[in-house]
Amino acid sequence: MSEAREELRAPADGFAHQAVEDAVARERARIARELHDGIATDLAGAISLFKVYMEGRKGQPDQTLKNVFEIMERLLKHVREALTDLRPPPISPDGLLGDLRQQADELARLYGIRVELSSNGTEDLLSAHQREVVAQVVREALTNVRRHSGSSICRVKMAFAARPFLIEVSDEGCGITGGKSGGYGLVGMRERAAGIGGRLEVVSTEDRGTTVFLFGPA
Ligand SMILES: Nc1ncnc2c1ncn2[C@@H]1O[C@H](COP(=O)(O)OP(=O)(O)OP(=O)(O)O)[C@@H](O)[C@H]1O
Ligand SMILES: [Mg+2]
Missing domain, CATH: 1.10.287 (Helix Hairpins)
Incomplete structure (x- = not known):
């Protein structure tokens, strides 16, 4: 590749x-x-x-x-x-927000993690490809929150109207500790962000939590 x-x-x-x-x-x-x-x-x-x-x-x-x-x-x-x-599943006819609501329900139901979603503007401001990248990045970020953070709350903020657009996934868990994990999630998110001319940033503080920022193309 x-x-x-x-x-x-x-x-x-x-x-x-x-x-x-x-x-x-x-x-x-x-x-x-x-x-x-x-x-x-x-x-x-x-x-x-x-x-x-x-x-x-x-x-x-x-x-x-x-x-x-x-x-x-x-x-x-x-x-x-x-x-x-x-081969990530394509976004359903419910759109990015619809899919995210479903994932949020599942995280609450199965894992007791409350996911708060907020957005400004509409996802239609993004191209189909950009929406797919957002869906993939948020999905992986939520998986990481569930698997690693120990947080019972997660906030997903989507500023579609901002230039560049900005997506944030934050938790109040243990933060990213330790060195190399051998995982591919964060690497994949970075590559996907770069693929649309955007970038990914991760800010993490021990015992305070982690936030993943996805910036759209400048
Ligand atoms: N929200 C988070 N809270 C705490 N630790 C995290 C969080 N996200 C990632 N990490 C830490 O960063 C490491 C790297 O994450 P990454 O998604 O790249 O790999 P992974 O989840 O371990 O494996 P993979 O995603 O390939 O299945 C994780 O192993 C975990 O230790
Ligand atoms: Mg992961």
């Missing part, structure tokens, strides 16, 4: 940006296809064979095999997550 990007690196005018974005999207789709048709399909096949075997052993399978089975299940879960990330 970085090769695709490198190849198309050109002055940051709208056309060049669009060409880079299209090339990156095609490459992501190709990787998603390969992951899906190769690893995911074979893993799912192996897991279902294992299930048949374990049922045959009436819940008394060999412990080593059981461990292998668990590793494979975990692997499949990770591959599926990677696929979701590579």
Whole structure:
């Protein structure tokens, strides 16, 4: 993907940006296809064979095999997550705000995290591609709040009318501590922001919380 990007690196005018974005999207789709048709399909096949075997052993399978089975299940879960990330679901007809309301309901219902949404202007001020990037970034930021912050409140502010537009996702959790995580969420958010000519900033204070800022193109 970085090769695709490198190849198309050109002055940051709208056309060049669009060409880079299209090339990156095609490459992501190709990787998603390969992951899906190769690893995911074979893993799912192996897991279902294992299930048949374990049922045959009436819940008394060999412990080593059981461990292998668990590793494979975990692997499949990770591959599926990677696929979701590579091919994010398009925004539904309810729009960005509609989708976010749904995610907010889910976070409250399943995890007890209250998500407050506020916005100015309308999402129609953004291009379809910009809206997709906003949806992806907010989704990943909310996932991080749920997985890492320990916060029971999260605020999503969307200033569509601002120039550049500004999206903020903040929590009141533990803050980002520690060094390298090996995760790809923040890296992906940064790349997506850069892909629309915008930028991502993260401000975090230990025990006070974290805010992710997504600025639109200047
Ligand atoms: N809202 C947050 N509150 C506390 N810590 C956070 C928050 N967001 C991110 N972090 C920390 O920053 C690290 C990097 O986040 P990132 O999204 O890049 O990776 P990840 O969530 O660990 O893995 P991935 O997103 O690839 O599944 C996390 O592992 C976590 O330690
Ligand atoms: Mg993450």
